[in-house]
Amino acid sequence: MPRRxxxxxxxxxxxxxxxxxxxxxxxxxxxxxxxxxxGQLRMSKSGLIGRFGDKEAMQRAVLESAVERFTAxxxxxxxxxxxxxxxxxxxxxxxxxxxxxxxxxGGCFVTTASVEYDARPGxxxxxxxxxxxxxxxxxxxxxxxxxxxxDLAPDRDPVEVAFELHSLASGGGVAARLLGDPAGLxxxxxxxxxxxxxxxx
Amino acid sequence: MPRRxxxxxxxxxxxxxxxxxxxxxxxxxxxxxxxxxxGQLRMSKSGLIGRFGDKEAMQRAVLESAVERFTAxxxxxxxxxxxxxxxxxxxxxxxxxxxxxxxxxGGCFVTTASVEYDARPGxxxxxxxxxxxxxxxxxxxxxxxxxxxxDLAPDRDPVEVAFELHSLASGGGVAARLLGDPAGLxxxxxxxxxxxxxxxx
DNA sequence: CCTACCGATCGGTAGG
DNA sequence: CCTACCGATCGGTAGG
Numbered sequence: 001m002p003r004r005x006x007x008x009x010x011x012x013x014x015x016x017x018x019x020x021x022x023x024x025x026x027x028x029x030x031x032x033x034x035x036x037x038x039g040q041l042r043m044s045k046s047g048l049i050g051r052f053g054d055k056e057a058m059q060r061a062v063l064e065s066a067v068e069r070f071t072a073x074x075x076x077x078x079x080x081x082x083x084x085x086x087x088x089x090x091x092x093x094x095x096x097x098x099x100x101x102x103x104x105x106g107g108c109f110v111t112t113a114s115v116e117y118d119a120r121p122g123x124x125x126x127x128x129x130x131x132x133x134x135x136x137x138x139x140x141x142x143x144x145x146x147x148x149x150x151d152l153a154p155d156r157d158p159v160e161v162a163f164e165l166h167s168l169a170s171g172g173g174v175a176a177r178l179l180g181d182p183a184g185l186x187x188x189x190x191x192x193x194x195x196x197x198x199x200x201x
Numbered sequence: 202m203p204r205r206x207x208x209x210x211x212x213x214x215x216x217x218x219x220x221x222x223x224x225x226x227x228x229x230x231x232x233x234x235x236x237x238x239x240g241q242l243r244m245s246k247s248g249l250i251g252r253f254g255d256k257e258a259m260q261r262a263v264l265e266s267a268v269e270r271f272t273a274x275x276x277x278x279x280x281x282x283x284x285x286x287x288x289x290x291x292x293x294x295x296x297x298x299x300x301x302x303x304x305x306x307g308g309c310f311v312t313t314a315s316v317e318y319d320a321r322p323g324x325x326x327x328x329x330x331x332x333x334x335x336x337x338x339x340x341x342x343x344x345x346x347x348x349x350x351x352d353l354a355p356d357r358d359p360v361e362v363a364f365e366l367h368s369l370a371s372g373g374g375v376a377a378r379l380l381g382d383p384a385g386l387x388x389x390x391x392x393x394x395x396x397x398x399x400x401x402x
Numbered sequence: 403c404c405t406a407c408c409g410a411t412c413g414g415t416a417g418g
Numbered sequence: 419c420c421t422a423c424c425g426a427t428c429g430g431t432a433g434g
Contacts, residue, residue: 026320026321028231028316030232106319106320107319107320111372114375114376115313115317116316118375119226119306119307120227129379129380132376132380160391160392163388163389164369164395166376167368167389170368170375170376171370171372171375172372174312174319174371174372175315175333175364178326178329178333187360187364187365188364191364191365191368
């Protein structure tokens with residue numbers, strides 16, 4: 001018999017990961033240190049690292065959790081909308097709401113991780129790349145449905161639409177936060193709507 | 202009389218900064234360490250730090266130099282073009298060429314710095330913010346000229362155009378590098394041209 | 403999960 | 419510009 005039930009172990013791990021996501025959101029996945037996180041959780045470094053194995057495994061778990069937060073915030077709410085332009089619009093709306101929210105205290109987690117690992121090979125690079133590819137794939141599929149439905153011009157390339165939306169949200173989110181200017185996200189929203197042929201509103 | 206001429210001192214400092222820009226381009230300004238840079242330059246840590254005062258002063262000098270590289274690569278070549286859409290087009294072209302080049306081995310320096318400091322106050326945050334504001338101001342002025350010349354729709358907001366171009370280059374450059382896909386920059390170029398009303402070519 | 407500890411590295415200073 | 423050194427912190431292990 002284990003001294004703690006599996007549920008309790010997985011619970012404590014989930015709590016740990018949550019705190020780590022918040023810390024890494026500000027400091028980056030590279031800036032995350034075992035000592036600081038352990039101190040914040042009032043536990044020993046060895047106790048903390050024991051939950052993951054080593055730092056890299058912890059970073060990968062943190063990234064995975066952050067991606068789940070993003071999906072839950074942006075993809076799930078939009079899933080109910082009609083396929084086509086309505087769903088694309090719902091994704092843009094949820095995305096902007098997400099960027100305005102404090103889901104990640106330090107700004108979009110995947111964007112931060114993308115910049116940290118875009119020029120550094122390794123498992124974390126591969127994980128971030130895979131997550132971005134999955135999300136681009138979702139956007140592309142939605143854009144394709146919108147083209148098929150006649151909501152987007154027939155010569156509009158779904159791959160291009162997906163890449164454009166991703167670039168605008170990623171770059172616009174960073175700039176809005178850096179400038180401390182909420183209007184930045186209004187502009188990001190307007191640009192994303194333009195990219196899918198909608199009026200600014 | 203100084204033991205080394207002013208020119209020699211400033212020369213050695215410039216060499217130091219150049220090496221530091223390349224290192225920080227990959228590791229980030231936060232990942233830049235005195236020990237590693239000193240080792241790469243085959244000098245002592247104290248000798249290196251003596252050229253700047255402390256690490257933060259070195260980081261600020263590195264950022265300033267990187268901004269100058271960007272301006273020289275993107276703004277100077279476009280300056281000769283006619284004001285209006287021709288100059289905007291020239292800026293986009295130079296920008297994409299710059300992103301494709303190895304001017305910064307680790308990707309756009311200002312984008313990396315924006316992400317590192319968007320959620321962290323301090324002098325470096327302020328320096329990055331000021332640099333981005335200056336560049337957005339340049340883009341906005343050019344967009345305004347293009348609107349005045351009738352090259353952009355009269356209801357197109359120059360501030361929005363500037364923010365959109367910046368977001369696309371910043372986010373698109375990161376994604377293209379992360380995915381290791383040169384087509385990413387083709388898509389970025391197409392999106393930037395779309396933003397200023399031009400055909401993809 | 404803990405304490406105690408490892409070698410390496412951090413930014414920086416003293417003194418020359 | 420150097421050597422020598424400071425206290426702090428890094429990721430991680432040994433042993434319980």
